[in-house]
Amino acid sequence: MLRRLLPVLLLAGFAGAASASEFRTVEAPVAILYDTPSQKGQKLYLIKTQTPVEVIVRLEGWVKVRDAEGSLAWIEAGNLSERRNLVVIAPQAEIRQADNPDAAIVAELDKWVAVEWLGPAAPGWVRVKHRDGATGFVRAAQVWGL
Numbered sequence: 148m149l150r151r152l153l154p155v156l157l158l159a160g161f162a163g164a165a166s167a168s169e170f171r172t173v174e175a176p177v178a179i180l181y182d183t184p185s186q187k188g189q190k191l192y193l194i195k196t197q198t199p200v201e202v203i204v205r206l207e208g209w210v211k212v213r214d215a216e217g218s219l220a221w222i223e224a225g226n227l228s229e230r231r232n233l234v235v236i237a238p239q240a241e242i243r244q245a246d247n248p249d250a251a252i253v254a255e256l257d258k259w260v261a262v263e264w265l266g267p268a269a270p271g272w273v274r275v276k277h278r279d280g281a282t283g284f285v286r287a288a289q290v291w292g293l
Contacts, residue, residue, distance in 0.1 A: 169202040170292050171210070172261075174228035180220035184209035191220050197261040197278075199232040199292035215291040231264040233275060233285075233292035240289035242281050246272035254281035264292065 176196050181188035184206050194200070200212035203219065210224050215234050235256045243250040246268040254277055256262065262275040268284050273293065276282045287293060 168293075170199050170231055171202055171212075171227040172230045172232040173198045173200065173222075173226055174230075175226040178222055178226040180212075180218075180222050182220065184211070184221045186223075188221065191218075194222070197232055199234055199261065200227070201292075231292065232261045233264050233273070233290040235260045235262070235285075235289060236291045237286075237289035240285050242275060242277060242283040242285050244283050246274075246284040248286075250284070253283040254279070256285075262290070 173194050173196055177193050180191045180194055182191055183189070194214065198214070200210075200214055200222070202210055203213055204211040205224070208224050209221050210227060211219060211221050212227075213219050215236055235258050238258055240256045240260075241252045242254040242256065242262075244253055256277065260277075262277050262285070265274040265276055265282070268274050271287050272284045273287050273290065274283070275285050275290075
């Protein structure tokens with residue numbers, strides 16, 4: 148019985164590891180996103196510093212990324228940092244003192260504001276830090292980049 152289950156369990160473990168998303172943060176003050184992995188490609192749009200992106204593919208100094216709106220484009224790898232930021236996707240989000248909806252509000256954030264990801268918290272919450280120093284917890288459903 149165990150011999151039949153072992154391959155299935157191993158495949159399930161590898162499938163779970165392969166599906167984990169990788170996120171990076173734009174480090175350059177402004178970076179250009181292209182339709183191909185080349186500066187000769189069509190310039191699609193600019194992306195500002197501190198913006199999180201999901202890594203889709205890496206190719207010789209270029210990274211294909213997805214942004215919070217779902218757009219796919221290529222960016223030069225040197226414009227990204229290992230640091231992990233999140234961006235508010237709700238019309239408004241609150242940083243709270245604890246990972247509890249009744250906890251005191253530390254700061255209110257508008258849509259598209261970036262915060263630094265400090266780590267996970269209770270289910271449905273993440274620990275974050277705003278650039279002004281406010282630290283606390285925000286609902287995971289209100290941010291993108293996890």
